[in-house]
Amino acid sequence: MYDLVIIGAGIAGMTSAIYAARKRMNFLIISANVGGQFLESGEVLNYPGLIKTTGAEFESIMEKQLKFNSINPRIGSVKKIEKSKNGYNLITDQGEFEAKSVIVATGARAKKLGIPGEEKYKNKGVYYCTICDGPLYKDKAVAVIGGGNSALEAADFMLNIAKKIYVINIMPKPVAHEYLQERIANNPKVELINNASTTGILGNGKMVKGLKYRKIDSKMKEYEIDADAVFIQAGRVPNTDFAKGFLKIDKDNHIEIDCTTQTSKQGIFAAGDCASGHEYQYIIAAGQGCMALLKAARYVANTR
Protein backbone atom coordinates (compact mmCIF):
# COMPACT_ATOMS: atom_id res chain seq x y z
CA MET A 1 0.00 0.00 0.00
CA TYR A 2 1.25 3.47 -0.87
CA ASP A 3 0.93 6.63 1.20
CA LEU A 4 0.10 8.39 -2.04
CA VAL A 5 -0.57 7.78 -5.70
CA ILE A 6 -0.20 10.72 -8.10
CA ILE A 7 -2.15 10.31 -11.31
CA GLY A 8 -0.61 12.31 -14.15
CA ALA A 9 2.91 13.47 -15.00
CA GLY A 10 2.41 16.88 -16.49
CA ILE A 11 3.67 19.91 -14.59
CA ALA A 12 1.17 19.49 -11.73
CA GLY A 13 1.89 15.81 -11.18
CA MET A 14 5.63 16.26 -11.58
CA THR A 15 5.60 19.07 -9.01
CA SER A 16 3.68 16.87 -6.56
CA ALA A 17 6.18 14.06 -7.18
CA ILE A 18 9.22 16.26 -6.55
CA TYR A 19 7.78 17.39 -3.23
CA ALA A 20 6.74 13.82 -2.35
CA ALA A 21 10.25 12.53 -3.03
CA ARG A 22 11.83 15.21 -0.89
CA LYS A 23 9.40 14.41 1.92
CA ARG A 24 10.46 10.75 1.56
CA MET A 25 6.90 9.61 1.03
CA ASN A 26 6.13 6.11 -0.16
CA PHE A 27 4.44 7.07 -3.41
CA LEU A 28 3.75 6.10 -6.97
CA ILE A 29 3.32 8.44 -9.91
CA ILE A 30 1.44 6.86 -12.79
CA SER A 31 0.63 8.52 -16.08
CA ALA A 32 -0.24 7.76 -19.70
CA ASN A 33 2.78 9.83 -20.68
CA VAL A 34 5.46 12.02 -19.10
CA GLY A 35 5.21 15.66 -20.05
CA GLY A 36 1.51 16.27 -20.52
CA GLN A 37 0.65 19.49 -22.28
CA PHE A 38 4.27 20.65 -22.32
CA LEU A 39 4.48 18.50 -25.41
CA GLU A 40 1.97 20.65 -27.26
CA SER A 41 3.32 24.03 -26.23
CA GLY A 42 5.47 26.34 -28.23
CA GLU A 43 6.95 29.45 -26.68
CA VAL A 44 6.51 29.96 -22.96
CA LEU A 45 7.13 33.58 -22.04
CA ASN A 46 5.29 34.06 -18.78
CA TYR A 47 6.58 31.42 -16.34
CA PRO A 48 8.14 33.31 -13.40
CA GLY A 49 11.89 32.72 -13.37
CA LEU A 50 12.11 31.72 -17.03
CA ILE A 51 12.34 34.66 -19.40
CA LYS A 52 11.75 32.60 -22.52
CA THR A 53 11.57 28.87 -23.10
CA THR A 54 9.58 26.30 -25.06
CA GLY A 55 7.29 23.53 -23.87
CA ALA A 56 9.83 20.93 -24.99
CA GLU A 57 12.76 22.63 -23.21
CA PHE A 58 10.74 23.13 -20.03
CA GLU A 59 9.63 19.50 -20.07
CA SER A 60 13.19 18.34 -20.58
CA ILE A 61 14.30 20.28 -17.48
CA MET A 62 11.46 18.81 -15.44
CA GLU A 63 12.35 15.28 -16.52
CA LYS A 64 15.93 15.95 -15.40
CA GLN A 65 14.53 17.19 -12.09
CA LEU A 66 12.56 13.98 -11.70
CA LYS A 67 15.73 11.95 -12.35
CA PHE A 68 17.68 14.12 -9.88
CA ASN A 69 15.10 13.16 -7.26
CA SER A 70 15.11 9.48 -8.30
CA ILE A 71 11.51 9.63 -9.46
CA ASN A 72 10.44 7.10 -12.09
CA PRO A 73 6.92 7.63 -13.36
CA ARG A 74 5.13 4.43 -14.20
CA ILE A 75 3.47 4.49 -17.61
CA GLY A 76 -0.14 3.44 -17.34
CA SER A 77 -3.76 4.61 -17.40
CA VAL A 78 -6.12 4.78 -14.46
CA LYS A 79 -9.51 3.36 -15.38
CA LYS A 80 -11.37 3.72 -12.12
CA ILE A 81 -10.97 4.90 -8.55
CA GLU A 82 -12.90 3.46 -5.62
CA LYS A 83 -12.89 3.41 -1.83
CA SER A 84 -10.89 0.66 -0.17
CA LYS A 85 -10.62 -0.49 3.44
CA ASN A 86 -7.63 1.75 4.22
CA GLY A 87 -7.92 4.44 1.60
CA TYR A 88 -8.49 4.22 -2.13
CA ASN A 89 -8.06 1.60 -4.79
CA LEU A 90 -6.90 2.62 -8.25
CA ILE A 91 -7.70 0.25 -11.06
CA THR A 92 -5.26 0.71 -13.90
CA ASP A 93 -4.09 -1.09 -17.01
CA GLN A 94 -0.95 -1.92 -15.00
CA GLY A 95 -2.81 -3.55 -12.16
CA GLU A 96 -4.48 -2.28 -8.99
CA PHE A 97 -2.83 0.05 -6.51
CA GLU A 98 -4.01 0.97 -3.05
CA ALA A 99 -3.12 4.27 -1.43
CA LYS A 100 -4.06 6.28 1.64
CA SER A 101 -4.28 9.44 -0.47
CA VAL A 102 -4.48 10.38 -4.13
CA ILE A 103 -3.57 13.42 -6.18
CA VAL A 104 -5.38 13.67 -9.51
CA ALA A 105 -3.30 15.71 -11.96
CA THR A 106 -4.54 14.32 -15.23
CA GLY A 107 -4.65 17.57 -17.16
CA ALA A 108 -6.76 18.08 -20.25
CA ARG A 109 -6.84 17.16 -23.91
CA ALA A 110 -7.78 19.02 -27.07
CA LYS A 111 -11.50 19.41 -27.56
CA LYS A 112 -12.78 17.87 -30.76
CA LEU A 113 -15.43 19.75 -32.69
CA GLY A 114 -17.36 16.71 -33.83
CA ILE A 115 -17.86 18.18 -37.31
CA PRO A 116 -17.96 16.32 -40.63
CA GLY A 117 -14.50 15.59 -41.99
CA GLU A 118 -12.72 16.03 -38.65
CA GLU A 119 -12.04 12.33 -38.06
CA LYS A 120 -11.72 11.48 -41.74
CA TYR A 121 -8.91 13.97 -42.23
CA LYS A 122 -7.16 13.55 -38.89
CA ASN A 123 -3.41 13.77 -39.60
CA LYS A 124 -4.30 14.35 -43.23
CA GLY A 125 -4.62 18.07 -42.78
CA VAL A 126 -6.55 18.17 -39.49
CA TYR A 127 -4.29 18.56 -36.46
CA TYR A 128 -4.45 19.55 -32.81
CA CYS A 129 -0.77 20.44 -32.38
CA THR A 130 0.71 23.27 -34.41
CA ILE A 131 4.16 22.81 -32.91
CA CYS A 132 4.38 19.26 -34.25
CA ASP A 133 2.65 19.54 -37.58
CA GLY A 134 2.64 23.24 -38.47
CA PRO A 135 6.15 23.23 -40.00
CA LEU A 136 4.90 20.89 -42.75
CA TYR A 137 2.87 23.77 -44.19
CA LYS A 138 5.56 26.19 -45.28
CA ASP A 139 4.16 28.85 -47.62
CA LYS A 140 0.70 27.28 -47.55
CA ALA A 141 -2.67 28.58 -46.43
CA VAL A 142 -3.82 27.22 -43.09
CA ALA A 143 -6.76 27.75 -40.76
CA VAL A 144 -6.81 27.82 -36.97
CA ILE A 145 -10.16 27.17 -35.31
CA GLY A 146 -10.58 28.87 -31.95
CA GLY A 147 -10.34 32.26 -30.31
CA GLY A 148 -8.55 31.73 -27.01
CA ASN A 149 -4.89 31.69 -26.03
CA SER A 150 -4.17 28.33 -27.65
CA ALA A 151 -5.66 29.40 -30.96
CA LEU A 152 -3.80 32.69 -31.08
CA GLU A 153 -0.57 31.00 -30.00
CA ALA A 154 -1.06 28.54 -32.85
CA ALA A 155 -1.63 31.37 -35.32
CA ASP A 156 1.38 33.22 -33.91
CA PHE A 157 3.53 30.10 -34.34
CA MET A 158 2.51 29.85 -37.99
CA LEU A 159 3.34 33.49 -38.81
CA ASN A 160 6.86 32.62 -39.98
CA ILE A 161 5.76 29.43 -41.71
CA ALA A 162 2.47 29.78 -43.57
CA LYS A 163 1.67 32.30 -46.29
CA LYS A 164 -1.91 32.83 -45.06
CA ILE A 165 -3.56 32.12 -41.73
CA TYR A 166 -7.29 32.20 -41.18
CA VAL A 167 -8.45 32.30 -37.57
CA ILE A 168 -12.04 31.09 -37.32
CA ASN A 169 -13.44 32.25 -34.00
CA ILE A 170 -16.95 31.44 -32.81
CA MET A 171 -16.97 34.37 -30.36
CA PRO A 172 -17.50 38.05 -31.20
CA LYS A 173 -13.80 38.64 -30.49
CA PRO A 174 -10.78 36.67 -29.28
CA VAL A 175 -10.40 36.07 -25.56
CA ALA A 176 -6.63 35.85 -25.21
CA HIS A 177 -3.58 37.56 -23.73
CA GLU A 178 -3.31 41.07 -25.04
CA TYR A 179 0.20 40.60 -26.48
CA LEU A 180 -1.10 37.71 -28.63
CA GLN A 181 -4.04 39.73 -29.87
CA GLU A 182 -1.65 42.53 -30.85
CA ARG A 183 0.64 40.19 -32.79
CA ILE A 184 -2.27 38.70 -34.72
CA ALA A 185 -4.01 42.00 -35.39
CA ASN A 186 -0.84 43.60 -36.72
CA ASN A 187 0.09 40.87 -39.17
CA PRO A 188 -1.18 41.09 -42.79
CA LYS A 189 -0.98 37.30 -43.23
CA VAL A 190 -3.75 36.79 -40.68
CA GLU A 191 -7.43 37.03 -41.46
CA LEU A 192 -9.46 36.89 -38.26
CA ILE A 193 -13.06 35.83 -38.83
CA ASN A 194 -15.16 36.31 -35.69
CA ASN A 195 -18.72 35.13 -35.06
CA ALA A 196 -17.97 32.11 -37.25
CA SER A 197 -18.91 28.54 -36.46
CA THR A 198 -16.92 25.91 -38.39
CA THR A 199 -19.37 23.46 -39.90
CA GLY A 200 -17.17 21.03 -41.79
CA ILE A 201 -13.72 20.11 -43.06
CA LEU A 202 -13.40 19.88 -46.85
CA GLY A 203 -11.02 17.60 -48.68
CA ASN A 204 -10.37 15.58 -51.80
CA GLY A 205 -10.71 12.23 -50.07
CA LYS A 206 -7.01 12.06 -49.20
CA MET A 207 -6.06 15.44 -47.78
CA VAL A 208 -7.70 18.59 -46.48
CA LYS A 209 -8.51 21.29 -49.00
CA GLY A 210 -10.39 23.74 -46.81
CA LEU A 211 -13.28 24.22 -44.45
CA LYS A 212 -16.72 25.73 -44.32
CA TYR A 213 -18.12 27.98 -41.64
CA ARG A 214 -21.39 29.70 -40.87
CA LYS A 215 -21.47 33.36 -39.95
CA ILE A 216 -23.43 33.88 -36.74
CA ASP A 217 -25.59 36.84 -37.72
CA SER A 218 -29.12 37.47 -38.97
CA LYS A 219 -28.39 35.80 -42.33
CA MET A 220 -26.51 32.69 -41.02
CA LYS A 221 -24.85 32.27 -44.40
CA GLU A 222 -22.26 29.56 -45.01
CA TYR A 223 -18.86 30.27 -46.52
CA GLU A 224 -15.92 28.18 -47.66
CA ILE A 225 -12.22 28.90 -47.43
CA ASP A 226 -9.29 27.11 -49.07
CA ALA A 227 -6.68 25.80 -46.68
CA ASP A 228 -4.19 22.94 -46.74
CA ALA A 229 -4.34 22.40 -42.99
CA VAL A 230 -6.76 23.05 -40.18
CA PHE A 231 -5.45 23.34 -36.63
CA ILE A 232 -8.22 22.83 -34.12
CA GLN A 233 -7.57 24.81 -30.93
CA ALA A 234 -11.11 25.13 -29.66
CA GLY A 235 -10.60 24.50 -25.98
CA ARG A 236 -9.59 21.67 -23.69
CA VAL A 237 -11.49 18.80 -22.11
CA PRO A 238 -10.34 17.75 -18.63
CA ASN A 239 -9.23 14.11 -18.41
CA THR A 240 -11.62 13.16 -15.65
CA ASP A 241 -13.81 10.41 -17.11
CA PHE A 242 -12.34 7.79 -14.76
CA ALA A 243 -13.45 9.82 -11.72
CA LYS A 244 -17.05 10.45 -12.77
CA GLY A 245 -19.53 9.05 -10.31
CA PHE A 246 -16.86 9.01 -7.59
CA LEU A 247 -15.63 12.59 -7.30
CA LYS A 248 -17.78 15.70 -7.68
CA ILE A 249 -17.29 17.06 -11.17
CA ASP A 250 -18.53 20.41 -12.47
CA LYS A 251 -20.55 20.99 -15.63
CA ASP A 252 -17.35 21.43 -17.66
CA ASN A 253 -15.89 18.10 -16.45
CA HIS A 254 -13.41 19.62 -13.98
CA ILE A 255 -12.94 17.95 -10.60
CA GLU A 256 -14.36 20.35 -8.03
CA ILE A 257 -11.78 21.49 -5.50
CA ASP A 258 -11.58 24.08 -2.75
CA CYS A 259 -8.72 26.54 -2.45
CA THR A 260 -6.56 23.84 -0.80
CA THR A 261 -7.08 21.41 -3.76
CA GLN A 262 -9.29 19.16 -1.60
CA THR A 263 -11.89 17.32 -3.69
CA SER A 264 -15.25 15.95 -2.53
CA LYS A 265 -13.50 12.91 -0.97
CA GLN A 266 -11.22 13.26 2.04
CA GLY A 267 -7.67 12.39 1.12
CA ILE A 268 -8.13 12.98 -2.60
CA PHE A 269 -6.75 16.18 -4.06
CA ALA A 270 -6.76 17.53 -7.61
CA ALA A 271 -4.37 19.92 -9.30
CA GLY A 272 -3.88 21.60 -12.66
CA ASP A 273 -6.13 21.68 -15.71
CA CYS A 274 -8.27 18.74 -14.57
CA ALA A 275 -9.41 20.74 -11.53
CA SER A 276 -11.90 23.57 -11.27
CA GLY A 277 -10.47 27.06 -11.46
CA HIS A 278 -10.76 27.38 -15.21
CA GLU A 279 -7.51 29.22 -15.74
CA TYR A 280 -5.06 27.09 -17.62
CA GLN A 281 -1.53 28.20 -16.83
CA TYR A 282 1.63 26.25 -15.99
CA ILE A 283 2.31 28.32 -12.89
CA ILE A 284 -1.17 27.59 -11.52
CA ALA A 285 -0.79 23.87 -12.17
CA ALA A 286 2.63 23.80 -10.51
CA GLY A 287 1.35 25.76 -7.51
CA GLN A 288 -1.64 23.46 -7.11
CA GLY A 289 0.60 20.41 -7.51
CA CYS A 290 2.66 21.64 -4.58
CA MET A 291 -0.40 22.51 -2.46
CA ALA A 292 -1.98 19.14 -3.18
CA LEU A 293 1.13 17.30 -2.03
CA LEU A 294 1.51 19.29 1.17
CA LYS A 295 -2.14 18.67 2.00
CA ALA A 296 -1.87 14.99 1.10
CA ALA A 297 1.21 14.64 3.32
CA ARG A 298 -0.65 16.23 6.25
CA TYR A 299 -3.63 14.00 5.64
CA VAL A 300 -1.48 10.85 5.63
CA ALA A 301 0.33 11.94 8.80
CA ASN A 302 -3.00 12.59 10.54
CA THR A 303 -4.35 9.18 9.65
CA ARG A 304 -1.37 7.30 11.10
Place this chain on the structure above:
Amino acid sequence: MPKQKTEKKRSHKVIVYSTPGCPWCHKAKEYLDDHNIKYTDYDVSDDQEKSQEMVDKSGQMGVPVIDIDGKIIVGFDVEKINSLLGIEGED
Protein backbone atom coordinates in the same frame (compact mmCIF):
# COMPACT_ATOMS: atom_id res chain seq x y z
CA MET B 1 33.49 -27.16 -20.73
CA PRO B 2 30.56 -26.32 -23.04
CA LYS B 3 31.10 -23.51 -25.56
CA GLN B 4 29.51 -20.28 -24.47
CA LYS B 5 27.04 -18.92 -26.90
CA THR B 6 27.54 -15.31 -27.71
CA GLU B 7 24.34 -13.65 -28.75
CA LYS B 8 24.63 -11.11 -31.52
CA LYS B 9 22.24 -8.18 -31.13
CA ARG B 10 20.20 -7.91 -34.27
CA SER B 11 20.71 -4.60 -36.07
CA HIS B 12 17.72 -2.72 -37.37
CA LYS B 13 17.15 -0.18 -40.09
CA VAL B 14 15.41 2.72 -38.40
CA ILE B 15 14.19 5.92 -40.03
CA VAL B 16 12.54 8.80 -38.19
CA TYR B 17 10.49 11.41 -40.04
CA SER B 18 10.21 14.51 -37.88
CA THR B 19 9.88 18.27 -37.74
CA PRO B 20 12.12 20.58 -35.74
CA GLY B 21 10.61 21.67 -32.44
CA CYS B 22 8.10 18.80 -32.41
CA PRO B 23 8.25 17.60 -28.78
CA TRP B 24 7.03 14.08 -29.53
CA CYS B 25 9.65 13.76 -32.28
CA HIS B 26 12.28 14.88 -29.78
CA LYS B 27 11.07 12.31 -27.23
CA ALA B 28 11.13 9.53 -29.81
CA LYS B 29 14.69 10.35 -30.86
CA GLU B 30 15.81 10.72 -27.26
CA TYR B 31 14.33 7.26 -26.54
CA LEU B 32 16.22 5.72 -29.44
CA ASP B 33 19.43 7.48 -28.34
CA ASP B 34 18.98 6.24 -24.76
CA HIS B 35 18.78 2.68 -26.09
CA ASN B 36 21.76 3.12 -28.46
CA ILE B 37 19.61 2.57 -31.53
CA LYS B 38 21.09 4.10 -34.69
CA TYR B 39 18.60 5.85 -36.96
CA THR B 40 18.37 8.25 -39.86
CA ASP B 41 16.36 11.39 -39.14
CA TYR B 42 14.62 13.30 -41.93
CA ASP B 43 13.27 16.81 -41.34
CA VAL B 44 10.08 16.61 -43.40
CA SER B 45 9.37 20.33 -43.04
CA ASP B 46 12.37 21.00 -45.23
CA ASP B 47 12.47 17.99 -47.51
CA GLN B 48 9.52 17.63 -49.86
CA GLU B 49 10.70 14.26 -51.16
CA LYS B 50 10.98 12.74 -47.70
CA SER B 51 7.69 14.34 -46.70
CA GLN B 52 5.97 12.54 -49.58
CA GLU B 53 7.83 9.34 -48.69
CA MET B 54 6.44 9.61 -45.17
CA VAL B 55 2.89 10.11 -46.51
CA ASP B 56 3.29 7.15 -48.89
CA LYS B 57 4.49 4.91 -46.05
CA SER B 58 2.08 6.02 -43.33
CA GLY B 59 -0.93 7.32 -45.24
CA GLN B 60 -0.96 10.51 -43.22
CA MET B 61 1.11 13.59 -42.33
CA GLY B 62 1.33 13.58 -38.53
CA VAL B 63 4.82 13.36 -37.03
CA PRO B 64 6.80 11.56 -35.83
CA VAL B 65 6.65 8.58 -38.14
CA ILE B 66 9.12 5.81 -37.31
CA ASP B 67 10.05 3.14 -39.86
CA ILE B 68 11.62 0.09 -38.21
CA ASP B 69 12.68 -2.45 -40.81
CA GLY B 70 9.78 -1.40 -43.00
CA LYS B 71 7.18 -1.51 -40.23
CA ILE B 72 5.58 1.88 -39.68
CA ILE B 73 4.73 3.49 -36.35
CA VAL B 74 2.83 6.79 -36.25
CA GLY B 75 3.57 8.79 -33.13
CA PHE B 76 5.82 8.01 -30.18
CA ASP B 77 4.39 4.58 -29.35
CA VAL B 78 6.82 3.10 -26.84
CA GLU B 79 5.19 -0.33 -26.76
CA LYS B 80 5.37 -0.79 -30.52
CA ILE B 81 8.93 0.56 -30.65
CA ASN B 82 10.00 -1.83 -27.90
CA SER B 83 8.29 -4.74 -29.60
CA LEU B 84 9.93 -4.12 -32.98
CA LEU B 85 13.37 -3.42 -31.55
CA GLY B 86 13.32 -6.17 -28.96
CA ILE B 87 13.62 -3.71 -26.07
CA GLU B 88 12.28 -4.92 -22.73
CA GLY B 89 9.72 -2.58 -21.20
CA GLU B 90 10.69 -0.68 -18.04
CA ASP B 91 8.63 -1.21 -14.88
